[in-house]
Amino acid sequence: MVNLEKSAGQAIKAFFAEKGFQRPLRIHLQSTGCCDPSLCLSVDHIQDSDLIQEVDGLTFIISPETHELVGEVTISYAEEIGRQGFIITSSRPVSEWEGFGVSRIRS
Amino acid sequence: MDHYKLFIDGEFVDARDGKTFESIDPGTGLPIATVAQAGKADAEAAIEAARRAFDNGDWSGLEPAARAARIYDFADRVMQQGLRLTVTESMDSGQVVGLAKFMPMLGSGILRNLAYYAATRFPWEEEIPYSGNVFAPGRDYIRREPVGVCVGIIPWNFPMSMAFWKISHAITMGNTIVLKPASATSLSALIIAECAKAAGIPKGVINVIAGPGGELGKVLCTHPYVDKIAFTGSTEVGREIMKMAADTVKKVTLELGGKSPNIILDDADMDLAVEGACFGTFFHQGQICESGTRVLVSSKIYDEFIDKMKKRAERLRVGYQLQPTSHLGPLVNEVQLATVERYVKLGKGEGAEIVTGGKRAEAPGIKGGFYYAPTIFAKVKNKMRIAQEEIFGPVVGVIKFDSDEEAVAAANDSMYGLGGGIFSSNHARAERVARGIRTGTIWINNYHAFGDFCPFGGYKQSGVGREMGQSGLSEYTQVKRMHVAYYADHESNFSMNILSDNTKISSFQYKCPTNVIAGHGSLAAIYKEIVNLGCRRALILTDPGVRKAGLAQLAKDALVDFCVGIFDNIAQDTDLDTVDAATGMARDLKADCIVSVGGGSVIDTAKSVCVTLKNGGRANDHVALFRLMEPQTPHIVIPTTSGTGSEVTNVAVIKSKIAGRKVYIVDLHIVPNTAILDPRFTMTLPPGLTATTAMDAMTHAIEALTSTLSNRICDGQALHAIRLIGENLPTAVVNGKDEKARLNMQIAATMAGWAFTIAQVGLVHAMAHTLGILHNIPHGTACGIILPKVMRFNIDHAAEKFGKVAQALGVDTAGMDGRKAALSAADAIEALMTKVGHPMKLRDLGVPEQSLGICAFHAIADTPSLFNARPVNDPGQVLEIYKQVH
Numbered sequence: 003m004v005n006l007e008k009s010a011g012q013a014i015k016a017f018f019a020e021k022g023f024q025r026p027l028r029i030h031l032q033s034t035g036c037c038d039p040s041l042c043l044s045v046d047h048i049q050d051s052d053l054i055q056e057v058d059g060l061t062f063i064i065s066p067e068t069h070e071l072v073g074e075v076t077i078s079y080a081e082e083i084g085r086q087g088f089i090i091t092s093s094r095p096v097s098e099w100e101g102f103g104v105s106r107i108r109s
Numbered sequence: 110m111d112h113y114k115l116f117i118d119g120e121f122v123d124a125r126d127g128k129t130f131e132s133i134d135p136g137t138g139l140p141i142a143t144v145a146q147a148g149k150a151d152a153e154a155a156i157e158a159a160r161r162a163f164d165n166g167d168w169s170g171l172e173p174a175a176r177a178a179r180i181y182d183f184a185d186r187v188m189q190q191g192l193r194l195t196v197t198e199s200m201d202s203g204q205v206v207g208l209a210k211f212m213p214m215l216g217s218g219i220l221r222n223l224a225y226y227a228a229t230r231f232p233w234e235e236e237i238p239y240s241g242n243v244f245a246p247g248r249d250y251i252r253r254e255p256v257g258v259c260v261g262i263i264p265w266n267f268p269m270s271m272a273f274w275k276i277s278h279a280i281t282m283g284n285t286i287v288l289k290p291a292s293a294t295s296l297s298a299l300i301i302a303e304c305a306k307a308a309g310i311p312k313g314v315i316n317v318i319a320g321p322g323g324e325l326g327k328v329l330c331t332h333p334y335v336d337k338i339a340f341t342g343s344t345e346v347g348r349e350i351m352k353m354a355a356d357t358v359k360k361v362t363l364e365l366g367g368k369s370p371n372i373i374l375d376d377a378d379m380d381l382a383v384e385g386a387c388f389g390t391f392f393h394q395g396q397i398c399e400s401g402t403r404v405l406v407s408s409k410i411y412d413e414f415i416d417k418m419k420k421r422a423e424r425l426r427v428g429y430q431l432q433p434t435s436h437l438g439p440l441v442n443e444v445q446l447a448t449v450e451r452y453v454k455l456g457k458g459e460g461a462e463i464v465t466g467g468k469r470a471e472a473p474g475i476k477g478g479f480y481y482a483p484t485i486f487a488k489v490k491n492k493m494r495i496a497q498e499e500i501f502g503p504v505v506g507v508i509k510f511d512s513d514e515e516a517v518a519a520a521n522d523s524m525y526g527l528g529g530g531i532f533s534s535n536h537a538r539a540e541r542v543a544r545g546i547r548t549g550t551i552w553i554n555n556y557h558a559f560g561d562f563c564p565f566g567g568y569k570q571s572g573v574g575r576e577m578g579q580s581g582l583s584e585y586t587q588v589k590r591m592h593v594a595y596y597a598d599h600e601s602n603f604s605m606n607i608l609s610d611n612t613k614i615s616s617f618q619y620k621c622p623t624n625v626i627a628g629h630g631s632l633a634a635i636y637k638e639i640v641n642l643g644c645r646r647a648l649i650l651t652d653p654g655v656r657k658a659g660l661a662q663l664a665k666d667a668l669v670d671f672c673v674g675i676f677d678n679i680a681q682d683t684d685l686d687t688v689d690a691a692t693g694m695a696r697d698l699k700a701d702c703i704v705s706v707g708g709g710s711v712i713d714t715a716k717s718v719c720v721t722l723k724n725g726g727r728a729n730d731h732v733a734l735f736r737l738m739e740p741q742t743p744h745i746v747i748p749t750t751s752g753t754g755s756e757v758t759n760v761a762v763i764k765s766k767i768a769g770r771k772v773y774i775v776d777l778h779i780v781p782n783t784a785i786l787d788p789r790f791t792m793t794l795p796p797g798l799t800a801t802t803a804m805d806a807m808t809h810a811i812e813a814l815t816s817t818l819s820n821r822i823c824d825g826q827a828l829h830a831i832r833l834i835g836e837n838l839p840t841a842v843v844n845g846k847d848e849k850a851r852l853n854m855q856i857a858a859t860m861a862g863w864a865f866t867i868a869q870v871g872l873v874h875a876m877a878h879t880l881g882i883l884h885n886i887p888h889g890t891a892c893g894i895i896l897p898k899v900m901r902f903n904i905d906h907a908a909e910k911f912g913k914v915a916q917a918l919g920v921d922t923a924g925m926d927g928r929k930a931a932l933s934a935a936d937a938i939e940a941l942m943t944k945v946g947h948p949m950k951l952r953d954l955g956v957p958e959q960s961l962g963i964c965a966f967h968a969i970a971d972t973p974s975l976f977n978a979r980p981v982n983d984p985g986q987v988l989e990i991y992k993q994v995h
Contacts, residue, residue, distance in 0.1 A: 084356075
């Protein structure tokens with residue numbers, strides 16, 4: 003369901019360490035305005051119907067509908083000058099721009 | 110199925126790696142065409158073609174009118190393909206055919222409109238009449254030139270329309286373009302390319318490459334040959350594009366997301382508001398970035414509105430897009446459908462209440478497709494995610510507000526600022542609300558109304574820059590400012606002289622337009638002169654002393670009915686408040702001419718009044734150097750002193766309480782129109798004032814003669830002024846009624862005025878201004894006291910000229926060496942001052958010694974010091990002079 007790259011795992015743990023808590027992270031569709039939705043991560047509660055996967059001590063949840071739509075999700079992290087954030091791609095891309103932008107965890 | 114190829118360098122080609130993809134009809138979910146899929150190599154080829162096409166000048170080098178002729182042909186080809194474009198667009202993007210059928214016409218229209226505007230009205234060149242730099246005169250103007258190679262990246266919601274926007278803007282302004290349409294909807298852009306080729310648009314000017322943004326985006330946004338990027342799409346992608354473009358500092362315009370407010374005020378026409386809210390949200394299935402997806406409704410009409418909007422929404426027909434009866438077509442693909450469903454679920458979770466919709470819809474007779482029912486959420490709070498994030502589907506949140514202020518606050522409580530609507534039957538109220546909203550477009554009693562000449566773009570994270578109209582076209586140009594120096598001579602270049610030991614400016618311009626009427630009884634001429642100036646309502650400006658002496662009345666009687674009033678509240682050192690008061694009186698009396706009767710303070714007040722009366726506002730608005738573009742309110746001067754020279758000069762010196770110093774208006778347009786030198790007006794001047802005002806004139810003459818801007822015309826005027834003062838001042842002091850002496854003194858002051866208005870003054874004036882502002886020392890008195898000392902300070906920088914001063918004052922310099930002759934001039938001045946009883950020491954005027962230090966700092970910062978014969982950079986030197994005269 004989820005491929006978590008090492009850099010992304012470290013970034014997520016750093017995020018929770020800063021927040022002082024750790025909760026499940028939902029992978030879901032979001033719109034950032036004008037066409038082309040993207041996948042993003044949000045701190046959320048588990049719903050009864052969710053698919054759940056534990057990776058490296060972190061809990062990822064996704065709705066069955068979203069999983070069916072996008073397939074396998076890969077989470078990596080970019081740490082370059084001027085480009086820092088999570089890159090979330092899927093085996094069935096949600097848009098032609100998948101992987102181009104970076105996002106932050108929504109809390 | 111049709112196969113569409115890439116359009117690169119004037120040819121339709123397959124992708125280099127042979128890849129293709131399918132374009133899907135969202136109404137059925139079935140493919141309708143294959144398209145060549147551009148890769149990195151194709152993107153580079155397109156960019157290189159665009160670069161060659163731009164650089165060879167075949168398009169960029171054409172005059173705008175020549176480009177327009179080609180574009181009109183292009184527009185005609187578009188109309189020829191109108192039906193094909195309509196059907197293709199509808200099938201490819203899901204636009205209902207009732208909407209798509211307008212697109213070719215609108216596209217052809219924008220090509221023609223912008224090309225015509227660029228050919229006839231766009232300001233390709235613009236004169237700068239006033240550069241704002243008085244030290245670098247010349248012709249300054251702007252040229253607007255094409256940017257170069259533009260990349261246009263467009264979304265899938267209005268593919269044809271967006272293609273026309275990007276292409277028309279780019280090529281109209283002489284640029285070339287690489288257009289990347291959205292992969293989901295590439296077909297119409299490629300048909301447009303066919304039209305361009307058929308119209309003979311030169312190869313490489315327009316290039317269209319279809320392919321995934323994720324792969325092509327980096328090439329397009331970072332290639333060094335690309336000069337500008339215009340992107341319409343999501344904020345997340347736009348952000349990345351802006352960052353990538355920053356590395357090579359490309360010009361970027363972005364049109365991104367929105368969550369626009371549509372405000373329904375309590376006085377709105379209800380039927381119009383309901384229709385406007387539905388149209389604002391559900392048009393094109395809500396897949397429009399400026400959609401009014403937050404409907405803010407006044408609590409007074411909320412319940413009625415919700416009920417009516419629900420009923421109206423439920424009458425909208427969702428169906429296959431080519432079905433003429435369909436109001437809404439499908440969403441563009443299943444991901445968009447899933448995204449909308451996700452947000453609807455989220456909205457329910459946040460506590461909003463679904464009034465209607467909230468589920469998929471079925472299109473009659475169609476299996477498949479991505480249809481969603483128009484959905485209304487009530488009980489929405491502005492902080493909810495469904496109110497803050499753009500859903501991009503037929504989903505609206507209705508939010509209640511109580512006051513207009515609350516509506517504005519809610520409208521602005523968004524990271525976006527793209528569009529917005531206000532429905533009200535009160536224009537003034539709607540305008541007030543509109544002005545409080547931070548957004549790029551507001552529609553009042555309408556929505557989604559665009560125009561080729563109406564700029565569109567966002568505030569905040571809705572984007573950067575504008576499209577359409579002059580604002581949009583300007584984004585596709587660069588501004589080049591041209592300066593052609595007035596004097597092609599390094600010794601006349603004030604700025605270059607900073608690096609030179611030679612501070613003397615060699616070239617000059619002589620312009621002294623005042624009509625000078627001099628002689629016994631010359632006052633009578635004013636009756637004719639006011640008519641010559643086209644005036645009928647003169648306001649006399651004067652001071653209390655001159656009025657008491659009856660001189661203002663003389664002028665009033667000479668003007669007969671042309672005089673509408675007298676303003677006499679002008680102090681010895683005038684200030685901006687006085688100018689405002691006099692201007693107020695002039696406005697009340699509808700004066701069309703100012704007649705100043707008095708000394709320098711009165712005349713300078715009058716000059717400022719003329720400017721403020723002509724241009725409006727307050728006196729302080731117009732403190733500037735050479736900024737005026739036209740003649741000011743006419744001004745006739747009758748000097749009552751023989752000193753200021755202000756009757757012929759281009760400067761007004763006014764005290765500014767706020768600045769704590771004197772400020773200047775300097776301009777050829779404030780030179781008085783007429784100066785009447787009638788000796789009767791100076792005969793009542795007491796001996797003391799006769800002497801001190803004469804020293805003002807003497808200082809003008811000597812400083813003009815020796816300044817860094819001195820010139821041979823003004824030298825002659827200055828020397829003769831010095832001679833006249835030397836010969837006539839003692840007589841005028843002893844016998845004020847000697848008309849000949851008085852007239853010669855007036856002429857001397859005027860000639861000195863001509864001299865210094867061109868050649869400027871120097872350190873004496875800088876120091877005298879300071880004493881005036883800090884210690885209220887009369888200007889002429891201060892000048893006289895300081896003049897001999899500054900002459901000695903400057904001696905080695907103007908020895909030859911000082912020698913001539915000495916001769917003009919009657920000193921026999923035969924046999925003297927240059928320096929000695931020069932020093933004798935200063936001695937002669939002091940002798941003259943002693944003879945006429947002029948004060949010699951500042952201490953006698955009450956100037957405290959401990960203030961001299963601060964005086965020195967002020968003086969060195971006063972403008973006239975710039976033109977002093979000897980460079981003045983050290984306040985210590987100025988302090989030393991102050992001490993000498995103290």
